[in-house]
Amino acid sequence: MSDAGPLARLEEVGLSHDGGKTFILRHVSLNLHKGEFVALLGPSGVGKSTLLRVLMGLSKPSEGTVVGPTQDGAGTSHGASEGRRRAQALVFQDARLMPWRSVLRNVAFGQEGLGLTRQAKRERALAALRLVGLEDAADRWPRRLSGGQRQRVGVARALTVDPDLLLMDEPFGALDPITRSSLQDELLRIWQQTHKTVLFVTHDIEEALKLATRIVVLSGSPAGITGELELGAGEKEPDSPAFRMYAARLRAMIAGEPDPGGAPYWQSAEI
Ligand SMILES: Nc1ncnc2c1ncn2[C@@H]1O[C@H](COP(=O)(O)OP(=O)(O)OP(=O)(O)O)[C@@H](O)[C@H]1O
Numbered sequence: 001m002s003d004a005g006p007l008a009r010l011e012e013v014g015l016s017h018d019g020g021k022t023f024i025l026r027h028v029s030l031n032l033h034k035g036e037f038v039a040l041l042g043p044s045g046v047g048k049s050t051l052l053r054v055l056m057g058l059s060k061p062s063e064g065t066v067v068g069p070t071q072d073g074a075g076t077s078h079g080a081s082e083g084r085r086r087a088q089a090l091v092f093q094d095a096r097l098m099p100w101r102s103v104l105r106n107v108a109f110g111q112e113g114l115g116l117t118r119q120a121k122r123e124r125a126l127a128a129l130r131l132v133g134l135e136d137a138a139d140r141w142p143r144r145l146s147g148g149q150r151q152r153v154g155v156a157r158a159l160t161v162d163p164d165l166l167l168m169d170e171p172f173g174a175l176d177p178i179t180r181s182s183l184q185d186e187l188l189r190i191w192q193q194t195h196k197t198v199l200f201v202t203h204d205i206e207e208a209l210k211l212a213t214r215i216v217v218l219s220g221s222p223a224g225i226t227g228e229l230e231l232g233a234g235e236k237e238p239d240s241p242a243f244r245m246y247a248a249r250l251r252a253m254i255a256g257e258p259d260p261g262g263a264p265y266w267q268s269a270e271i
């Protein structure tokens with residue numbers, strides 16, 4: 001797909017809420033290629049959610065260009081919603097389910113406006129629930145679900161519109177470590193099964209290393225991209241020398257320190 005260019009891109013994007021006196025984002029350029037799993041890593045408050053909002057077309061950039069995905073990958077601004085799909089879908093940190101709707105109807109709700117029949121919406125919602133392992137919970141109420149199950153419903157609701165780009169804003173941040181780890185495994189399985197392009201926001205270095213094929217670091221004020229790592233399979237084994245070396249490099253990038261580079265892990269891992 002490299003012939004078609006990136007699926008979505010930001011070019012020299014800047015964002016200010018006060019008419020240019022102070023900037024939250026500045027000079028941010030990022031290409032997202034089809035099938036990639038990109039982690040956007042940065043400290044709390046740096047501007048990660050702001051960047052997602054800009055990419056989704058919910059916030060207009062003060063500077064620069066934003067090109068969102070479209071169904072055919074051709075790239076017109078902010079995509080479209082014809083074709084019974086959406087160009088992109090967002091998973092929030094808290095699942096944001098409607099307590100008065102069953103799990104199935106919460107998931108089906110994501111498809112409003114796509115011109116689908118009630119039956120088609122139901123079938124697609126069930127298929128998405130199957131993908132996250134929650135088919136049996138279709139008729140349950142959100143308040144009867146665990147935190148991890150609620151997040152799975154949030155993921156299903158996003159998948160149900162078959163988006164080209166799946167944006168995830170710290171979706172597992174509020175979960176306990178064991179649940180979090182199993183949802184990470186599930187997400188990787190879903191990514192491999194569906195070939196979605198994913199942009200996953202996190203402030204957790206280990207989560208980024210475990211999940212992503214590429215990590216982009218956002219830091220500073222105004223925030224910019226201060227580092228980037230392309231990962232191979234060998235770097236993903238926790239406790240391996242390569243994993244520890246990459247973790248050290250990412251910590252340096254977040255702190256705005258010089259990149260320790262590919263130095264052997266014993267020189268750089270114990271920061
Ligand atoms: N509407 C707004 N007006 C002014 N400032 C805003 C507005 N929205 C966000 N900000 C500021 O922009 C900065 C970035 O916020 P953002 O929510 O993007 O950070 P974040 O990296 O997602 O943080 P977290 O990890 O805590 O979710 C923060 O300093 C925030 O106070």
Ligand SMILES: [Mg+2]
Nearest residue numbers: 048049050169
């Ligand atoms: Mg945020």
